[in-house]
Amino acid sequence: MASFLFINLPDKTIVQYFILLIANTIIVKEILKMYTIKNFKFLFLLLIFTSQIFSKQKPNILFIFADDQCYETIGHLGITDIETPNLDRLMKSGTSFTRAYNMGSWSGAVCVASRHMLHTGRFLWRAEKASKIAEAERAEGRFWSENMKAAGYKTYMTGKWHVRAKAENCFDVTKNIRGGMPNQTPTGYNRPIPGEPDPWSPFDPKFEGFWKGGKHWSEVVADDALNFLSQAKKHAHKSPYFAYIAFNAPHDPRQAPKAFIDKYPLKRIKTPSNFLPMYPYKDKIACSHSLRDEKLGPMPRTENSVKVHRQEYYAMITHMDEQIGKILDGLKKSGLEKNTYIFFSADHGLAVGHHGLFGKQNLYEHSTRVPFILKGPDIPKGKVVSAPIYLQDIMATSLAIAEIEKPKHVEFNNILPLARGETQKSPYNEIYGAYLNVQRSITKNNIKLIVYPNIPLIRVFDISKDPDEKIDIASTSKGEKLKVKLFPLLLKLQKQMGDQLDIAKTFPQLNPS
Numbered sequence: 001m002a003s004f005l006f007i008n009l010p011d012k013t014i015v016q017y018f019i020l021l022i023a024n025t026i027i028v029k030e031i032l033k034m035y036t037i038k039n040f041k042f043l044f045l046l047l048i049f050t051s052q053i054f055s056k057q058k059p060n061i062l063f064i065f066a067d068d069q070c071y072e073t074i075g076h077l078g079i080t081d082i083e084t085p086n087l088d089r090l091m092k093s094g095t096s097f098t099r100a101y102n103m104g105s106w107s108g109a110v111c112v113a114s115r116h117m118l119h120t121g122r123f124l125w126r127a128e129k130a131s132k133i134a135e136a137e138r139a140e141g142r143f144w145s146e147n148m149k150a151a152g153y154k155t156y157m158t159g160k161w162h163v164r165a166k167a168e169n170c171f172d173v174t175k176n177i178r179g180g181m182p183n184q185t186p187t188g189y190n191r192p193i194p195g196e197p198d199p200w201s202p203f204d205p206k207f208e209g210f211w212k213g214g215k216h217w218s219e220v221v222a223d224d225a226l227n228f229l230s231q232a233k234k235h236a237h238k239s240p241y242f243a244y245i246a247f248n249a250p251h252d253p254r255q256a257p258k259a260f261i262d263k264y265p266l267k268r269i270k271t272p273s274n275f276l277p278m279y280p281y282k283d284k285i286a287c288s289h290s291l292r293d294e295k296l297g298p299m300p301r302t303e304n305s306v307k308v309h310r311q312e313y314y315a316m317i318t319h320m321d322e323q324i325g326k327i328l329d330g331l332k333k334s335g336l337e338k339n340t341y342i343f344f345s346a347d348h349g350l351a352v353g354h355h356g357l358f359g360k361q362n363l364y365e366h367s368t369r370v371p372f373i374l375k376g377p378d379i380p381k382g383k384v385v386s387a388p389i390y391l392q393d394i395m396a397t398s399l400a401i402a403e404i405e406k407p408k409h410v411e412f413n414n415i416l417p418l419a420r421g422e423t424q425k426s427p428y429n430e431i432y433g434a435y436l437n438v439q440r441s442i443t444k445n446n447i448k449l450i451v452y453p454n455i456p457l458i459r460v461f462d463i464s465k466d467p468d469e470k471i472d473i474a475s476t477s478k479g480e481k482l483k484v485k486l487f488p489l490l491l492k493l494q495k496q497m498g499d500q501l502d503i504a505k506t507f508p509q510l511n512p513s
């Protein structure tokens with residue numbers, strides 16, 4: 001009878017099996033002494049209870065998601081003068097990926113594209129198709145949360161959603177589901193104008209936005225997350241948890257309590273080294289001043305306006321970081337930390353003054369690259385991985401952690417072997433980028449080609465020597481060779497991605513066929 005207990009225990013070592021066998025044999029023997037065969041029902045229930053105690057619970061997954069956070073805004077990386085003590089400690093206690101990318105977007109709402117890739121597991125253009133039938137995809141189980149539910153997880157969600165399936169259907173428990181962004185006011189755009197008083201304030205509740213409802217939305221997310229953790233603890237004997245904790249921060253309106261703004265006096269803020277008053281190709285690449293994100297600041301850009309927006313951006317990130325600290329502390333107190341994998345990332349980056357741009361509708365590193373931290377029981381501490389990945393690999397990786405065989409439709413990859421050091425090779429030979437039908441990019445090793453078919457123009461950057469992408473080497477002899485080498489690879493990538501844009505006809509001199 002004792003052998004019955006081991007049916008669901010595939011992950012034990014032989015020694016563990018042996019110890020359990022002895023323990024269970026003793027239990028059975030003692031119980032049989034106390035009870036006759038008439039008490040069989042009681043004995044049966046006790047054995048099930050015992051087997052649950054001994055069985056190995058699948059690991060929990062806590063996913064913390066920021067909105068519009070550029071890769072450079074983690075203090076510990078030393079790229080930007082910003083305070084993120086809690087993300088720093090997460091980084092030190094886990095493995096970080098310094099080159100995690102979003103592929104781009106089929107619309108100005110880059111958040112929507114990024115999040116549909118994440119939840120459907122599909123690459124950009126196939127995620128666009130899936131987004132149009134998102135609720136049906138979910139109902140048929142082809143959604144991240146549905147995969148987790150099917151693997152026995154209790155699922156929780158709070159905060160920003162921006163996905164076309166209903167969040168209430170996707171997760172067992174939801175709270176404070178938010179849309180793409182809090183309300184922005186007309187006063188929040190086209191500011192500050194040089195020589196004029198700034199009409200908007202990040203800490204005045206009258207502008208609503210993150211202040212709507214009385215408590216800053218980032219603080220609401222932290223409260224909900226802590227509440228979920230206490231529920232998950234009560235439920236822990238039954239099932240592991242998957243918590244999807246999505247901040248609307250640091251998306252605009254960039255609001256934070258005054259104390260956080262005060263941490264960043266303008267003299268502390270550096271203008272990005274690739275600052276431009278105006279991006280010369282903005283109109284041909286669909287980043288003109290009329291684009292919602294671009295019109296947050298005045299045109300032409302001034303160093304002061306960029307500094308003011310960066311002040312508010314950094315303050316909001318530091319405030320979000322404080323909330324993340326509360327969640328990490330709550331996880332520790334819950335006792336669930338030992339068996340929890342934590343992922344932290346953002347849906348894409350943001351320009352906030354880089355290259356004369358304010359939004360994320362471009363394929364520069366500041367707008368496609370995000371922070372990416374993974375912490376877990378077997379994940380090395382303080383390790384930094386530079387192999388390029390996509391942020392949506394979080395989905396495929398969490399499925400691997402949950403022991404789910406990768407579904408056929410999931411195109412992203414499990415990056416646990418990279419995190420654990422079992423390999424140094426990225427699952428991707430090249431990183432692909434696309435925005436509408438006006439921008440394409442390919443990054444191989446440290447070389448990036450940015451293609452603007454509407455101009456037409458190809459830019460070439462060496463992001464190891466020139467991380468801020470200031471020196472376009474396209475017209476140098478090295479650049480010409482790189483175009484000849486990488487353009488055909490971009491055509492191949494487009495084909496793999498189901499990308500319908502014909503750039504070969506625009507650049508016939510680089511077309512190999």
Ligand SMILES: [Ca+2]
Nearest residue numbers: 067068111347
């Ligand atoms: Ca976003």
